[in-house]
Amino acid sequence: MKSPFRLDGRIALITGGSSGIGEATARAFTRAGASVIILSIDKPAADSVASGLPGASVITCDVTDESAVNAAIGKIKKLDVLVNSAGIGLVGNIEETSLGDLQRLFRVNLEGTFLVTKAALPLIRDSHGSIINIGSVAGLIGVKRRFAYCATKGAVIALTKQLAVDYPTEFRVNCICPGTIDTPFVEGFLEKYHRHEKEKVREDLRQRQPIGRLGRAEEVADLAVYLASDESGFMNGAALPIDGGWTAA
Numbered sequence: 001m002k003s004p005f006r007l008d009g010r011i012a013l014i015t016g017g018s019s020g021i022g023e024a025t026a027r028a029f030t031r032a033g034a035s036v037i038i039l040s041i042d043k044p045a046a047d048s049v050a051s052g053l054p055g056a057s058v059i060t061c062d063v064t065d066e067s068a069v070n071a072a073i074g075k076i077k078k079l080d081v082l083v084n085s086a087g088i089g090l091v092g093n094i095e096e097t098s099l100g101d102l103q104r105l106f107r108v109n110l111e112g113t114f115l116v117t118k119a120a121l122p123l124i125r126d127s128h129g130s131i132i133n134i135g136s137v138a139g140l141i142g143v144k145r146r147f148a149y150c151a152t153k154g155a156v157i158a159l160t161k162q163l164a165v166d167y168p169t170e171f172r173v174n175c176i177c178p179g180t181i182d183t184p185f186v187e188g189f190l191e192k193y194h195r196h197e198k199e200k201v202r203e204d205l206r207q208r209q210p211i212g213r214l215g216r217a218e219e220v221a222d223l224a225v226y227l228a229s230d231e232s233g234f235m236n237g238a239a240l241p242i243d244g245g246w247t248a249a
Helices: 018-033 042-053 068-072 100-127 147-166 184-191 193-209 217-228
Strands: 011-015 035-040 058-059 079-082 130-134 172-178 238-243
Touching: 011 018, 011 068, 018 035, 018 042, 018 079, 018 184, 035 042, 035 172, 042 058, 042 130, 079 100, 079 184, 079 217, 100 130, 100 147, 130 147, 130 217, 147 238, 172 217, 184 193, 217 238
Parallel strands: 011 035, 011 079, 035 058, 079 130, 130 172, 172 238
Antiparallel strands: none
16 A cells, blocks of 8 residues: 655645745655755745755745746746745735735735746646645634735635636645744744734734644645645645634634
8 A cells, every 4th residue: 555645756846945834845745755846035045945855956036026937937847736835924904004015915925826826837737736825814814904914815715716617627726724833934023013022922823723822834734745645636726724723713
């Protein structure tokens, strides 16, 4: 009997693979037997991650730059899995959000996902592969003072479902919707917005998940391994919360 959840011989492209959920996914995919390509705007960080992963390579690219994305993906000869993990956040309600803020989040979180997916589509279609988008619970429910972030992650979920309808037999596409995960993304948020009350806000973040803790990037990465594997072959167009019970409460 073959071991379940294996990705032996597969090639996976992971955007935002130099830190956080993207980095954890690169590590989990490598353990499962895949060869990973880390696409990141941060070359030193990407090189550092790739140096510890057998068979890994790095592409330095800004996902919002269409010509750069097309050139980068054009160098890839074969692709079985695409993980769209690159993303940014913003704190603020609609009154606190400028048009520039909104456009910046849409450029990275939505347009970046669009550009990379469109460029990689012929390769994924040829391999009958899997696309995994990293969304958020913020795309499923309203989160206080996350106006732009909720809007972009809701769009990523809608994009996922629409692709599954247009290409139901060519490839599979699913969306992971994490709750608050203990990553550099969260640490950056605490440093920028709550420097004077980090531990209080960190505890608030823990408690908004009924399970009483932050998630681990490795837990999200393991779900991505499942979605990339043959064992999830009947799953398509799904938006999967992994949030410690946040959206169930």
